[in-house]
Amino acid sequence: MTCPPSPTDEDLVRMARLEPQSKAFALLIQRHQSRLRLYLRSLCGNNAFADELAQETLLKVHRSLSQFKFESSYKTWLMTVARNTFLDQARLASYTHNIAIRTPAEEQGLEKADESASSSENMQIFTIDLNKAMKSLSQAEREVIAHCYFADLSMDETARVLNMPLGTVKTHSNRALMKLRSELQAWKINDSH
Amino acid sequence: MEDNPNPVFDLWLKDQIALIQLDDSKFTQQVLNKIQASELETATPTDRWTNGSWMLCVAMLGSILAQYLAQIDTNTFTGPVAESLMLLIAMLWAAWQCQLTSEQP
Numbered sequence: 011m012t013c014p015p016s017p018t019d020e021d022l023v024r025m026a027r028l029e030p031q032s033k034a035f036a037l038l039i040q041r042h043q044s045r046l047r048l049y050l051r052s053l054c055g056n057n058a059f060a061d062e063l064a065q066e067t068l069l070k071v072h073r074s075l076s077q078f079k080f081e082s083s084y085k086t087w088l089m090t091v092a093r094n095t096f097l098d099q100a101r102l103a104s105y106t107h108n109i110a111i112r113t114p115a116e117e118q119g120l121e122k123a124d125e126s127a128s129s130s131e132n133m134q135i136f137t138i139d140l141n142k143a144m145k146s147l148s149q150a151e152r153e154v155i156a157h158c159y160f161a162d163l164s165m166d167e168t169a170r171v172l173n174m175p176l177g178t179v180k181t182h183s184n185r186a187l188m189k190l191r192s193e194l195q196a197w198k199i200n201d202s203h
Numbered sequence: 204m205e206d207n208p209n210p211v212f213d214l215w216l217k218d219q220i221a222l223i224q225l226d227d228s229k230f231t232q233q234v235l236n237k238i239q240a241s242e243l244e245t246a247t248p249t250d251r252w253t254n255g256s257w258m259l260c261v262a263m264l265g266s267i268l269a270q271y272l273a274q275i276d277t278n279t280f281t282g283p284v285a286e287s288l289m290l291l292i293a294m295l296w297a298a299w300q301c302q303l304t305s306e307q308p
Contacts, residue, residue: 039234044225061230068234069241137223159220187209190216197219 019084027075035075039068042088049089049161052144052152053096063099067092082170089161090171136197143193151186154179250304257301264294 017025017034019041025034046067050060071091078087144152157168158179165183169176268290275282 035238036231036235039231040226040228043227043230044223047225047230048220048223064230065234065237069237072238073241133222136219140219159216162217162221184208187213187216191209191212194216 020080023075023078023080023084026072035072038084042085045085045161046088046092049156050092050096052141052156052160053093054100055141055145059099063092063095066099067095070095082167085161086163086167086171089157089163092161093171139194139197140190143190146189146193147186148182151182151189154182155186155190158183254301254304257297257304260297261294261301264290264297268294 017037019038022034022038025032026038043064047061047064050063050067051057054060054063067088071088074091078084082090144155147155153172154168157163157171158165163171165176165179168174169179172179268287271283271287271290275284275287
C-alpha cells in the first residue's frame with residue numbers, strides 16, 4: 011500500500027484560500043517556520059526581533075493569500091514578504107545591519123533559545139560561530155547567503171527576490187563563502203575528522 | 204561567470220545550516236492566535252452592519268405582518284392568510300440569520 015503524496019505548498023495555499031478555517035495554513039507555517047526564522051535571524055542578527063518579524067510576515071502572507079499568483083514558489087514569495095517586512099522595520103527603526111549587533115544578554119538568549127530547539131551542544135556553538143562569521147560579510151554578501159543558505163532558495167530565486175543579476179548573486183556568494191570558510195575553519199577541520 | 208570555487212565547503216555549510224532546527228509548535232500557535240485576533244478585529248464592523256441589516260429586515264417584515272393580520276376576518280378566517288403565513292416564515296428566517304450573525308466568533 012502506498013501513502014498518498016503530501017500536498018505541495020501551492021495545494022495548501024489553494025486549500026487555505028477556499029477554507030480559511032482549515033489546517034492548511036497551519037501546515038504551511040509548520041513547514042517553513044524554521045527556514046523563515048533562520049533567514050530573518052541571519053538578516054537582522056537579533057533572535058527576538060527576528061521572531062517578531064517572522065510572525066508579522068506570516069500575518070501579512072495570510073492576509074494576502076488571495077494575491078498569490080503562483081508565478082514563483084510559495085517559499086520564494088514567503089521570503090520576499092519577509093525581506094520587505096524586515097526592510098520596512100529597518101527603515102522605521104533606523105535599524106541597519108551595521109548596528110544590529112547582539113548585546114551579551116542577547117547572545118545568551120540565543121544560546122537558551124537554541125538549546126530548546128537543538129539537543130546538540132555542538133550545534134549551539136556552531137550557531138554562535140556562524141552568526142559571528144556572518145558579521146564579517148558585507149551587506150550584499152550577507153543577504154545572498156541569507157537567501158541561498160538560510161532560506162534555502164536557489165541562485166535564480168535569490169536573484170529574483172533581491173532583484174539582482176544572477177552573475178552578481180554568484181559573485182557575492184563566492185566571496186561570502188571564501189570569508190565564511192576562513193571564519194569557520196576550525197569547524198571544517200573538526201568536521202573532517 | 205566563475206563557478207562555485209568551494210563546492211565541498213558549500214555542501215558542508217548547507218548541511219550544517221539544515222541541522223539547525225527552529226521548529227516550535229508554540230510559534231505556530233502564536234501565529235494562529237494572532238491571525239484569529241486580527242480577523243476578529245477586521246470582521247467586527249462588517250458583522251455589526253450585517254446584524255443591523257437583519258434586525259431592520261425583521262422589523263419591516265413584522266410591521267407588514269401586523270398590517271396583514273389586521274385585515275384577516277377572525278370570524279370567517281378570510282383575508283391575506285397565506286401571505287401572513289409566508290411573512291411569518293420570512294420573519295422567523297430573518298430572525299434566525301440575525302442570531303447566526305451575532306453568534307459568529
